[in-house]
Every structure is written in C-alpha cells, then in structure tokens.
Amino acid sequence: xxxxxxxxxxxLLLIAAALFFGLIGFAQLPLxxxxxxxxxxxPALLSGLLGVMGLVIAGRAIGASAxxxxxRVPWRGIVLTSGATVGFALLVPRYGxxxxxxxxxxxxxxxxxxxxxxxxxxxxxGLTAFCVLLFRYGLGVPIPLLGAS
Amino acid sequence: xxxxxxLLLGLQVAISPNNLLFCFIGALLGTLVxxxxxxxxxxxxxxxxxxxxxxxxxxxxxxxxxxxxxxxYGGSTTAILINLPGExxxxxxxxxxxxxxxxxxxxxxxxxxxxxxxxxxSVATLVIAWFAEPMTTVALKxxxxxxxxxxxxxxxxxxxxxxGSVLKALAMIVFGMLLGLVGTDVNSGQLRYTFGxxxxxxxxxxxxxAVGVFGVAEIFRNLEDEQEREIGVKTVSxxxxxxxxxxxxxxxxxxxxxxGSVLGVLPGxxxxxxxxxxxxxxxxxxxxxxxxxxxxxxxVAGPESANNAGAQTSFIPMLTLGLPANAVMALMVGAMTIQxxxxxxxxxxxxxxxxxxxxxxxxxxxxxxxxxxxxxIGIWVRLLSVPYYILFPGIIAFSAIGVYSVAxxxxxxxxxxxxxxxGYLFVKLGFELTxxxxxxxxxxxxxxxxxxAMVLSRGDPAYxxxxxxxxxxxxxxxxxLCLLLLPSVTRKRSEVFIEED
Numbered sequence: 001x002x003x004x005x006x007x008x009x010x011x012l013l014l015i016a017a018a019l020f021f022g023l024i025g026f027a028q029l030p031l032x033x034x035x036x037x038x039x040x041x042x043p044a045l046l047s048g049l050l051g052v053m054g055l056v057i058a059g060r061a062i063g064a065s066a067x068x069x070x071x072r073v074p075w076r077g078i079v080l081t082s083g084a085t086v087g088f089a090l091l092v093p094r095y096g097x098x099x100x101x102x103x104x105x106x107x108x109x110x111x112x113x114x115x116x117x118x119x120x121x122x123x124x125x126g127l128t129a130f131c132v133l134l135f136r137y138g139l140g141v142p143i144p145l146l147g148a149s
Numbered sequence: 150x151x152x153x154x155x156l157l158l159g160l161q162v163a164i165s166p167n168n169l170l171f172c173f174i175g176a177l178l179g180t181l182v183x184x185x186x187x188x189x190x191x192x193x194x195x196x197x198x199x200x201x202x203x204x205x206x207x208x209x210x211x212x213x214x215x216x217x218x219x220x221x222y223g224g225s226t227t228a229i230l231i232n233l234p235g236e237x238x239x240x241x242x243x244x245x246x247x248x249x250x251x252x253x254x255x256x257x258x259x260x261x262x263x264x265x266x267x268x269x270x271s272v273a274t275l276v277i278a279w280f281a282e283p284m285t286t287v288a289l290k291x292x293x294x295x296x297x298x299x300x301x302x303x304x305x306x307x308x309x310x311x312x313g314s315v316l317k318a319l320a321m322i323v324f325g326m327l328l329g330l331v332g333t334d335v336n337s338g339q340l341r342y343t344f345g346x347x348x349x350x351x352x353x354x355x356x357x358x359a360v361g362v363f364g365v366a367e368i369f370r371n372l373e374d375e376q377e378r379e380i381g382v383k384t385v386s387x388x389x390x391x392x393x394x395x396x397x398x399x400x401x402x403x404x405x406x407x408x409g410s411v412l413g414v415l416p417g418x419x420x421x422x423x424x425x426x427x428x429x430x431x432x433x434x435x436x437x438x439x440x441x442x443x444x445x446x447x448x449v450a451g452p453e454s455a456n457n458a459g460a461q462t463s464f465i466p467m468l469t470l471g472l473p474a475n476a477v478m479a480l481m482v483g484a485m486t487i488q489x490x491x492x493x494x495x496x497x498x499x500x501x502x503x504x505x506x507x508x509x510x511x512x513x514x515x516x517x518x519x520x521x522x523x524x525x526i527g528i529w530v531r532l533l534s535v536p537y538y539i540l541f542p543g544i545i546a547f548s549a550i551g552v553y554s555v556a557x558x559x560x561x562x563x564x565x566x567x568x569x570x571x572g573y574l575f576v577k578l579g580f581e582l583t584x585x586x587x588x589x590x591x592x593x594x595x596x597x598x599x600x601x602a603m604v605l606s607r608g609d610p611a612y613x614x615x616x617x618x619x620x621x622x623x624x625x626x627x628x629x630l631c632l633l634l635l636p637s638v639t640r641k642r643s644e645v646f647i648e649e650d
Contacts, residue, residue: 006578006579007578007579009578010317010578010579010580013574013575013578014320014324017324017327021327021342024342025341025342028341029339029341030337030339033608034603034608034609034610035603035604035607035608036604036608037336037599037600037603038337039334039336039337039339039341042330042595042596042599042600043327043330043341043342046323046326046327046330046592047327049323050320050323050324050327053316053319053320053323054320056316057314057316057317057320071373071577072373072374073373073577074369074372074373077368077369077372078369078372078570078573081365081368081369081372081541081545081569082365082566082569082570084542084545084549085365085545085548085549085562085565085566085569086562086563086566088549088553088562089549089553089559089562089563089566090559092549092553092559092562093557093559097550100549101546101549101550104542104545104546104549105542105543105545105546108541108542108545108546109538109542111368111372111541111542112372112537112538112541114536114538115538119539123539123542124542127542127543127546128546131546131547131550135550135554139200141550141554142557143550143553143554143557
C-alpha cells in the first residue's frame, strides 16, 4: 500500500504531543467548568484539537503518493552543535565564560566537514576574544570570565 | 492632538542621540544579517532581546524594528547580486534584479531598489500615522469576546501565506499555544507541565525557544548541503540609475507603494504578498511583457517598493491591536510584555512617546539605510563571500551567551539545545516554525480572554457568537479557513510558493 511516510510521521508526532499534554493535564490539572475555567480547561481543549489534527494529517497520508522522506541529515553537525550548547551549559556556571566559549566554538567548528584544525584553532581564539570584548566589556554582561559565578 | 503634533512628538523621541544611535545599530545589524547566510532577522531579534531589557522601551523597540526593515534591505541586495533572496519577500526581486546584475547593471538595480524602498517606506509611515488612531478607537471598544475572536482571526490569517500545508501550520499554532501554557497558571496559581523543575515556573523562555527554532535549527538545515555561494558580481559601479531608468521606474514605484501599503495592513505578513502582486501588475501593464524575467527595471522597482511599504504597514496590527503578523513582531510583542507594557490599543494613549517615536524612527531608519548602504555596498559584496562554516560557530557562541545572559540560567541553555532539535525535526516533517512562535506568544492571551468572556456569559460559549462584533470576526475566520482549505486555492498557493523557491 502506498503512503506518505513523512506525513504519517508528522501526524504521529502531533498525536504523541497531544497525548503528552492531554494525559498529564488530565491527571494533574482540574478542569473546572466553562463558567469558572480551571487550569486544565484550555490545555484539554488544545490537546484535543491537536490530537484531531494529527489524526487527520496521518489519515490523509495513507494512500497518498510518497514524498521524499527526510533527505540528508547532517548527523555529525547536529551532534557537535548540540554538544557545543550543552558543553557551554555545563562549563559556564563552574568555570566561567572563557573555558565555556573555547569548548563551544571548538566543538561547533568541527560540525562542518570543511573545517581544518588550524582554522578551527584560529577561529576559536578569535571568536573567544571577540565575544569577551563585546559581551563582557562592551555590553557588561555579568558572567565571570574565569571561575564560578 | 492632531497628526502633525503626533509626528512632532515622535520626531522629538526618535531624534534623541540615544535613540538615533540604536536605530542606526538596528538598521545596520539588520542589513548585515540580511546579507549573511544562515541567520535571519528573527534569530537576531531574539538574541538581542536580553540586551534590550535594560533600555527604555522606545529605544528597545526602535532598535528591534530597525533590524526588521534593515534585513529587508539586505535581503534585496543578495537577491540582486547572487540570486539568493535573503528574505522571502525579496524573492520576486531576484527574478529581474539578478538578470540586471548579469548584464552589468547591478548598480542601477540596487540603486532603484533603494530609492523605491525609501519612497515607499516614507509614504507607508504616513499611512501608519493616519490609520493608527481610528484603529485604536475601534479596538478600545473591544471586550474579551472580541479579543478572543480577533486573535483567532489573526492567527488563521497569519498562516494564509505559510508554505505548504495549512493543516500543519494550524497544528503548529496549537502546539505553540500548549508550550505557552507551561508555567504558573495566572488564575489559580497552579503549576502546569513543570515536572517539579523550578526554572519552569515562569514558563519556557521565549529567547531560548526563538533562538533554538530560528537560529540553531537553521544551522542544521544549512549543514545538510554545504555549498559555496557563487557570486557572479564582484564589483558594483554606477549606483545612480540613469534618467531613463528613473522615468521607467516612477510609475511602478508609485503603484508598488499603494499595493504594499494596502496589503501590508492585512494580518499575516503582507510584504510577501505585496511584492508578488506588484510584479504581476507591472507585467500586465507593461507594453512589452516579454522583457520581464530578462532584466526589466520595472520588475525591481515595483516589487521592492511594495515589499518595503508592506513591511512598514504590517506594523499596524501589531501596534494598534497587539497582533503580531510574523515571528519578528511576535518577539517585539514579547519584548513589550517583558518591559511591562501590555501590547494593544492602549499603547497609543498610555505611551504616545513610544508609539510615535517608533513610527518616526522607522522613517529615519529608512533614510539612514539609503544614505549608508549605497556607499557601503562594496563591504556587503565582500561579506557575501564569507564561507558559512566560519560563520556558524559564531552564531552558536552568540546564541549561548545571549540565552544565558537572560537570567544566568543554565536551564535556558538546555531549552535552547532541545528546541534546536525539535525545530529541525518539525522542519524535516514539513512544518513551518513561525506559527509555533505566534501560538506561543498569543496562546496565554487567548486563554485569559476566553476565561474573562466565559465569566461574563456565566459559562455560555454562545456568548462568542451573540456579541455582534465577535460574531463578525469569527465569521471572517471561518470564511478564511474554508477559503484556505479549498482545493483550488490550495493548488494556487503551491504554485505561488514553487515560484518563490
């Protein structure tokens, strides 16, 4: 049977989100009445709507001609770039702005396949210096350069 | 106070050295990100939000608006020089502008684009000043039911120009609204969807979400296919269009200005629609339509004027009703809220200096763009050749510092990383991300208005359609939805957007 896998995945993703918000809301948040709407009323309305939309999108995809599913995914770039942000998050409160920036820029530099080691080192030094000057001294962002905040 | 008095008040505010400086910085930064690949005005505005928290509200909005229209200028530059529209609305400019550049007339194309944009921007500024008061007078009569319906209409209208599936765009709005509900419920004080994470009590950070979906996810998208950008034009000379060029462009600029000013007011990013409409009109009116697509200067002058006029007048719904038409304006609404200003019709009466100062600054900013960008064009051309793999580590570093500086909160950084991934996943599955941000900003407002309306009606949902004004707005929403989901319109929309891609 033919099906548009991309739209089926899209629909399922929406249904999952709807179930997540709907079920947790149902378990934790009182609905109230339409007169006195409780904290759970609007979330229930929205997750219901989202679920229906997910069903329609996935339903219409069955029998539809298949689209290109996902195409290329730059896995290396995604891992390194996300790693850069997480690395920054782990380092900045304990060791300060400079070490966090060095790690983040080095990691994200290698997300591109065109990057060379020398260029990455130069870029790291240059960008770190630039960010320190701009944010710390130019804009006065209160993040210590070295050491815990 | 009359119109002149208002504009004078605005001029006083806009011309103060501080505001003038930030207007300039905004316009310059906007042009820069319009020219550079991989970072757009939405991500830039989001990144600069934390810096603006300490500024006066009018200064902050003046700078953020500068980024928005500066990016339109920068987008036209790349459209003409390398056939890559930096912004969706300059896609039409690329058709004839790039052909002109290939014929060695890049200077004339850039010049006429700048002149047309400036004229259109000036007229549109007057249109905003004209429209603002009557609009707000109407809006001040709105009760909660009318507001609920109006936001609904605005949200549906905003996706009329979204690419691809209408249903998917609607789903993104709803998902964004759900994300907007995370945090403390203002009515009951109950925590929603926080899972015991203390940082979530104030809700998800708008900066982290916006930078994640418009900055980080965009990097992933660019890494899919790493190509050098080819620059056909290395040097640009003769920026002043000839007398014949000016004669040929005068009428298209005038028509483009009118089309743009009218279409821009519609909620939902009128600038894009306006440039398409202007191009179609010019082609139809031309004595020799076959010249279009081969470097006709009318095909640059008209759409460029239209998109700039539209970009300006699209501030009307945001400023008078608090209804953002696109991601940048959603972020500006967020900026106002953080500054403690409730966006909506009361802004013009409570904060006239902010309202009129912003409007006059937009005119000044357009003037600065003409005076500065034409001489600086050599620098922009050189920036076009900066390879992407050098740029994006910088984007990541700026994003991390910008998001962390909001509240020195590590949790915001994890939100940033997560929304980069979520944004990319959604893009891969054919979803647009702008509706998500609009839903995120407007969702909590809708809940508040719905609650108030239901209290007024003692819980009767029919109240929304027994109030005549609210009923009219809901009818318009329903009509628009039917129109959008109609098969023939669906086909027409996909044609338009194929042309654009």
